[in-house]
Amino acid sequence: MIDRIDALLAEARQELSGARDEQQIEAARVKYLGKSGSLSGLRKSLGSVPAAERPRLGKLVTDAIAQFETLLEEARQSIGRREMDKELNREKLDVTLPGRTRRRGHRHPVSQAMDDIVGIFARLGFHVADGPEIEWDLYNFEMLGFPPDHPARDMQDTFFLDPGSQPPPPPGSPPTKGAMQQLLLRTHTSPVQVRAMLAQKPPIRIICPGKVYRSDSDPTHTPMFHQVECLHVEEGISMAHMRGTLDAFAKAFFGPTIQTRLRPSYFPFTEPSAEVDISHPLCGGKGCKLCKGSGWLEVLGAGMVNPDVLAGVGYDPERITGYAFGAGIDRLAMLRHDLDDLRTLFENDVRFLEQL
């Protein structure tokens, strides 16, 4: 009888797996579980087995029937799924049609670079400071070591404001105390150094990103551009710290393999002064046409704050030292994006901006 059960189940599995529709499944059900079905027949024949065998065989038959019912259910589901698939495959989308996009806006490369720079210096412990773009001569030049009639002023072609269009000097401001009244467009972000040091006592760790102006216009100079000023003044600051900050900044902005190099130079408000070169990111410092074969690019000016500047804001230069540097943000941004004509930055051509 056991053999008979197994044979019937195998036969039923075979039949159901070949079933193509509901009728065939129903036919199988009748054949095995109908009034005269073969599995139903087995149940009836239990009466003729010895009583001692009956419970064991009875359980076998019940299990076989349950198994058969599971097979029936599976067969029904498989047919339903097949019909659904047929239905679903009737129509297809053209997935190659363009999606519905919403054109995103694009940040200006200079403001992106500025944000990155502010972020890098925040991690190095520098806060953002602010100052006016229309400045007094006193803060832009005199207190930074450019006395009137000094040739160092030729280093920065200056835009002056028409005195007739200037407002009167604010109460208590430098011109009310005898400083030159003539206003100018700041030629560098360095006047913020003076303002920051007048406003607070050391330690000072600030950066100031912003617009600066020089009367100069060609593919590599625009009359307005952006600089970031960095000033770090407290006890015990040395030129080695300046190199540390410069190096950390260059690596954070351009990548970990970037090298920095200092060359002696002159700025009236720093001493010693340096031009800072970075290894050319594009050619990896090997030398190419853009870096004139040297592998280096001049990106910023730096130096130890001139003791006269510190004394001018009332600090004791014997005790307090510091470094400062200023970098052209536009140039840094152009280097990152391999752009060569600076003037493109301020045309605000959508075809340019949307490449970003």
Next chain:
Amino acid sequence: MKISLKWLRELCPVTLSDDEIARMLTSIGLEVEGSEKRGIGPGVVAARVVTRTPIAGSDHLSLCQVDDGAGTHQVVCGAPNYAAGDIVPMARPGAKLPDGTEIRRAKVRGVESEGMLCSPRELGLSDDHSGLLILSRDVPLGKPLDELLGLPDTILEVNVTPNRPDALSHVGIARELSAISGVPVRIPEARQAGKGELPARIDVDDAERCPRYFARVIEGVHIGPSPLHVQERLRACGVRPISNVVDATNLALLELGHPLHGFDLDQLAGRRILVRRAREGEPMTTLDGKERTLSEDDLVIADGEKPVALAGVMGGLTSEVGDRTTRILLESAMFDPAGVRRTSRRHGLHTEASHRFERGMDERGAEHAANRCAELIVQLAGGRLLPGAIDVYPAPRGPVKVMVRPGRVSAVLGVAVGEAEVDRWLRALQLVPVGDGRWSVPSWRRDLTREIDCIEEIARLRGYDTIPVKLHPAGVGETAAISPQTRVTAQARTALSAHGFDEAVNYSFLAEKDLAVVSPRKPVRLANPLTSEQGAMRTTLLAGLLRNVGHNLAHGVHDVKLYELGRVYLPEPDARHPSGELAWPVHEPRRLGLALTGARRAKSWSGGGDAADYYDLKGAIEDVLEAMGITDPRFQPGPHAALHPASASLLIVAGQPAGYLGQAHPVVTAHFEVPAETYLAELDWEALLDHSVALKQLRGVPRFPAVARDLAFVVDARVPAEKLLEEIRAADERKLLERVTLFDVYRGSPVPEGRKSVAFGLSLRAADRTLTDAEADALCGAIRDRLKARVGAEIRA
């Protein structure tokens, strides 16, 4: 400053290559910005024209027989200025001229030509192409031109910073090269003046502006051209050869750096010199032939009658050394730097002399410069140098002494520098120890007055690359906090990007007429703009953005959404920095400007392409404000010069105007040549920041369900939507209204003429329980009643 390496090697005989010298100079702060090789090559030699025969049928060509020492050659030449017997440069076949021309045998008019006779320009000597270079009759035939000219040579372009006037000469650069290489300098000597009466008188009226005036006299000079190698040396350094005496002063200038001036002594009235201030309005004609009107601040060199030179800037025409000059008064003076600079700028005269005097010259060195120059004059122009000098030097400057502490050097540089090293480098620069750690500074180094100046010298000579890279502890631990402003600004920018606005950055100055169209405010103007298109500081961002829209349209881009976040410049006190030493000279508030024209969304297969309008702009602004955490913005009609009256509106934040928006006024669109459907906004960024919330308070989500109801009203078409919203909110006494959405506005049949239908979706919710239908019905009833009473609203079925 152009430096001849051949000359430099004479003064400091290093065995380094040209490139090594250039690198070494750059490494100590004398940046070599370029180099130029000069030389004609071995194929050009001196040759004598034996015969010159005109070629038949040509009006200018001649056939010449030319002897170059090795033989006679026939050469065709078209120059007009030579005759048989002249010695001229001949380029042999195979020679390559400096401009790249290669000389070959050629047939000219059927005549064989075996070379070329050369003009100065063809040899790269000058621009002169009027004829052949005529050489002196005693030049040996066959001698290469390079040998005659002292070539080949390499000329370096050295960028000398304004603090280093001492380096504006070959001797100055040689001193630096010597300091870094250890090879001693060999400065050409000159005999001292000795004793003697000179046939001239010199007085200095203004010793402050002229601390020293030193003069020598040379008699019996013969004015003529300098030898070729002298001319070449001047030209290589960018100075035009003029005549032997003038060339000698320029040669001394290039060698020693001190400006010298030769006067024709016999043209000086009374044979006297008076150094004085000019009289206001006094006329004078300078060497360049320009008539100048002098100011009282100008220092002049006058003779017995009139100014004969602008002190330290340029000589005058009347006492110029000319062909008939025989007696020279040679001036070597020291003038006050600032005064020279003022005069130079006032008259727009930037000369080799003014460039140096305004940086500060070595008054002690003036004497040697004069003696050396006087000897050069005699060498080049003959004559006799009279013994004796006139030296008006009432207050000689003693040497400057500076204390240099090795400990301080180490502290500033961040690397240990010992006493021996300090000693080594300061001696290399010819500083002399005078005891107690003090050093006496040579007179030509006027820039070394403080310890820090000497520290810089030590640093640059030992090399900036020897300074270690050390990160300050602040860079390791003390990260600065992200400021609320930074965060809010980033959030606003994200919203603007999501709305498709590209960020513009415009110049802060632009044409005043552009500003006038969009803003009635008077701007601050530049005194010296590059162009009138950049003459006024912007008082609004709109003008720049409108120019950008125009630029894009002109380049075929019709859909433009731009924003700019930047300052405007208003001639009034700055409210945030109004007074004291930290006051800002003018008001520089930040603004957010927007400009929008073209399609709302790009046209595609699924739609888009419809024109953006006021509500696109307003929606973008609403989203920006939402991103900034500004919760209660209101918009109300308000006129603005740049905006169309139909849509000109004000943004109100916390009860105060914080910007304006609307369609551009037709006058504006016409001026900037942009479409009529251009929409503009300018928001007061400072006010927005003041009311922004960087980190918003969060409340979780509601626990009880909301009840949704729709209500539609018919009202007079002139009733603003905001009025209806206000009344709906006012009717909600128990604060159950969670959200009101205005989802439909309709005019037209069946709504009567002059009226409109407005539909609202309401979401009602109580925080502490599930609302019942009865409660919702009651609120809707109250809203209906209030709108009926207040704005005559009828309920639409």
